Amino acid sequence: MNHNTPLSHTPHSPRPLRHLSHVQRRVLTTAQLRAHGVSAAETNEQCRPGGPWQQFLPGVYLLHPGPPTTEERLHAVLMFAARSPVQSAPAIPVQPGAEAPHAPQPYADALITGLAALTLHGFTSAPPLLSLDKIDVLVPRMRRLRSTGSARIVRTPSLPTPTYITGVPVAPVPRALADAVAELSDANAVRRLLTEAVRGGHCEPAAVVRELTQAKLLSLPHVVDAVDSLLAEGRSIAEDRLYRMVQEFGLPDPVWNVDLRLPGGPHLGGLDAYWPEQAVAVELDTRAPRQDEDALWSEYARKREHLERLGITVVYITPKKLRDTMEQQATVVRTALMASNDRDPAAYVVVLPR
Incomplete structure (x- = not known):
């Protein structure tokens, strides 16, 4: 059975579940399954050992037995972390063979951040999403959530305004950088990320340093060294722009x-x-x-x-x-x-x- 195989009635299934074969993504929450008329008992039956479904995170299910796609991992982490009123919204159905739209998905109080967010922003120095064991998800500080499985919970006093990339809410580059740097001890990796942020035009050095300061990361020697390089890089780029302004x-x-x-x-x-x-x-x-x-x-x-x-x-x-x-x-x-x-x-x- 592959990711595109329609769900059908089997001898082990209490009822036909064919109507779930055309949902936008084959990853749903308990609340979404309930909205589709699937009971907890039916869900448990589908997730039996060797069954056609699997529980990927608490309350989040993959409607196929194989490993999740990159998109499924991102949305599963967001479904796990988002507040339940949004979790309970049914998935959007699409016609068979049609491409799923990349419309922004309304995940309340949850954003992708850290290395996964930088990869989505197009950083070549960030690892491919498939190679990440953990996907960082940013939530308000008062949320009662714990990191589990591939979801690493990162807390913040207030959520920044997200950028939507292929329908996924993503933290702005400065915040994503700070959350990525917090998990990195490799000075070269930190320097590469900060340098690409400036050279690639993703953000200005001051915005990065502000986030690193708020995250209390400027006491770490390898971060301080990378920031010094970042500021020198940023000044050099600004000077080049000033020369160009005078000429143009x-x-x-x-x-x-x-x-x-x-x-x-x-x-x-x-x-x-x-x-x-x-x-x-x-x-x-x-x-x-x-x-x-x-x-x-x-x-x-x-x-x-x-x-x-x-x-x-x-x-x-x-x-x-x-x-x-x-x-x-x-x-x-x-x-x-x-x-x-x-x-x-x-x-x-x-x-x-x-």
Whole structure:
């Protein structure tokens, strides 16, 4: 019997169950079976040793004897973890031979996270789903669930908004990364995942560091090393985007990566781009949200205030804005350059390579 063999009446079956052969997936909960008119006794009979069904997780059944498909594993884990009102909804029937739709499935309070989620997001450095012994599923902290079988329960004070991939609710990349890193001790594996998150354009470094901080993972040396590499990678990508913005939108060439000093006076700070004639500066805001975020922001604010007292306009741009709204950021810089004609001349400063 294979996965596509219709269920039919057998000598051991208390009643014909042929009507279940056309459900969307051949994995159902106890409540869904009951909604289809299948009693607990009938379910137990079908799951006898050598029978046509099997119990895959508590309250979740595969309607075939072989190993589950990847899709079945994902949905079985979600069915196990989701709150019962959604579990009780009947499966959607489809016509024989028709492809099951990938519409979002309404699993209440349950998301796929960790390595499985990263694989669904398209990470090449995450393992194939079939090779994972456990699938992490994110649930609210107050849920009374325990990890069992292939379902590993991960708790959170509040569930993030899911992304739906082939109908499966999946945690956002930063949260999925944090949950994956929590289970990894291999420094190279952690570094590969974090690097792909940034290089692949899945998310910005600051979002990753925020999740790792909340998960209290930045006390682990192999995670700290990977984060340092991540931040360096993120800054390099942001600098490349800044160069491209100046070129693609026809801004005048600035001087790049400079330090400013008052003549014979103190150091004023480093800048990513500076237009001396217009006294306009751009600085990439690549702060990572760690415990000292407030102190670091105060340093940014003091620097900006000092420069603006000297008549220098400072434009702060985040890597995310550069990635998502480059044209808008170019307009902001162009406006600052044009407005320089209406301002009093800036104080003279010494511009040095950084």
